[in-house]
């Protein structure tokens with residue numbers, strides 16, 4: 264059916280629906296029954312909605328930012344790693360693969376587009392999102408939505424909004440002023456809504472004193488009114504709604520995963536006149552309309568079970584992992600290691616031999632075939648030379664080994680036991696990080712190895728920034744390897760031995776000291792989120808990070824030249840020439856920032872407003888064009904309650920990272 268046919272159908276249907284049927288549409292079903300049957304979470308999609316009598320299918324929910332969580336699915340690198348690719352097309356491909364696998368599993372609602380802004384790397388679920396910048400978050404989120412929805416799977420963006428502390432997520436009240444909300448925490452959600460995202464998941468936490476699931480300002484005023492969102496809003500899982508009337512008045516259309524405050528209580532509240540029937544009908548129209556839009560559209564292919572974890576998707580997971588790893592340091596070009604010059608290689612650290620794909624909460628993809636770093640390295644070098652593994656539990660032995668080899672690879676960092684979703688049922692320690700440093704044992708190990716062998720690389724595993732100040736100067740090479748999915752070990756080996764030229768760039772700032780970050784407390788009841796965080800905070804306060812937002816090295820070097828700007832009506836087009844000056848082909852991520860130094864109000868020094876990934880052969884030059892719209896220069900004026908464009912001179916910066924020294928600059932006058 265097309266939109267008009269659906270409209271027509273729904274209009275005729277509403278008067279024929281019994282109250283019970285309407286209310287049935289507005290919640291999840293059989294959650295506990297499914298749980299009991301499987302004795303596990305995430306084994307099959309959870310159903311909600313649907314009206315049997317009129318052939319309205321239920322929506323079948325599945326999770327997971329790094330792939331469909333149902334057993335056997337392809338496990339991709341976590342979203343934070345994918346953000347480091349800055350590759351929108353590739354993210355759309357990931358979305359397509361996820362969409363196909365979701366359909367093959369019988370799901371039609373995918374709750375895996377997490378676009379909460381990374382405010383502090385201690386947040387346990389940082390790995391599920393795309394970093395600290397609204398522009399990057401919005402573009403990557405929109406790409407995932409596009410990909411998934413191509414296969415008639417409704418995408419859900421989550422968690423709306425300001426969900427970025429794990430332990431206190433069920434109770435914390437997040438305060439922020441209107442500019443911070445509109446300019447910092449909402450633009451990426453708006454970007455995905457404009458892309459046509461079908462559904463929104465409300466967050467557990469409160470915003471300005473009201474639970475997000477009850478929050479009429481957020482759900483009714485901003486989302487449904489200001490942004491003209493036509494889809495439906497569903498709650499986050501077990502504690503997303505606390506009151507029937509507040510949920511409905513707040514704009515929450517569907518209670519997931521079961522009817523606790525909706526269902527029978529909702530029928531009673533309607534009968535008692537506590538809720539207007541127009542509001543119920545509005546939700547029902549949204550739910551049926553959205554469901555039919557996706558379930559009646561012609562599929563472009565069949566979705567057989569052999570798509571699940573298929574070879575093509577596994578190869579995609581590998582490609583993404585290759586493009587995501589960020590080379591942070593490479594003194595004297597010790598990387599890539601030359602296979603011909605090594606006779607003996609040490610691989611050190613227990614994480615090298617661990618199937619470690621990240622969080623074990625709602626984003627946990629049940630996939631057994633994980634290539635660990637150790638396995639990937641062995642696959643790569645075959646029996647070209649000796650590789651010796653040491654898990655570093657005995658430091659003396661690890662050191663002895665490091666001393667005795669030509670090169671060493673040390674794999675350190677985190678697992679789901681250090682960071683991830685906080686799940687009450689399990690007595691294990693997950694949730695926000697206790698510390699954003701490496702463990703002191705790992706730091707001591709790195710320092711000790713640096714004394715006995717200068718030819719080594721530290722590979723970091725984790726979902727967001729890890730402090731490096733304490734040991735960074737003592738090591739020649741550092742690679743951010745992330746939770747890199749089922750093919751991560753192979754991708755890592757390809758990079759370390761030079762088959763692949765690293766090209767990832769940081770989607771966040773790495774501070775020298777945790778005190779430079781916005782205040783974070785996992786056990787807090789109330790917190791104020793300020794206007795500045797990440798690179799905007801560092802720049803405003805003149806703080807020097809250890810590694811800047813957007814930074815990442817390559818085995819080749821790029822040169823930027825001839826930046827010039829054209830304006831055509833509302834479009835601003837930045838042109839720059841990028842040349843590969845080295846001897847290897849590579850891919851560069853060209854970044855455009857707008858500077859607000861001349862602003863009459865308090866604004867960030869600069870903001871990312873566009874980016875492009877380009878591939879360049881040695882000596883090749885490409886003209887890169889990045890377009891923006893004058894609207895992208897606007898700020899939100901809380902007094903006029905509107906977006907305004909200042910008539911001033913703006914700086915346009917283009918280059919390989921957010922570091923000022925790296926950027927070419929020009930100016931444009933808007934009048």
Ligand code: BGC
Pocket residue numbers: 326374421499500501625
């Ligand atoms: C998480 C959501 C997830 C849901 C369903 C919740 O606890 O916060 O992100 O989609 O569970 O698994």
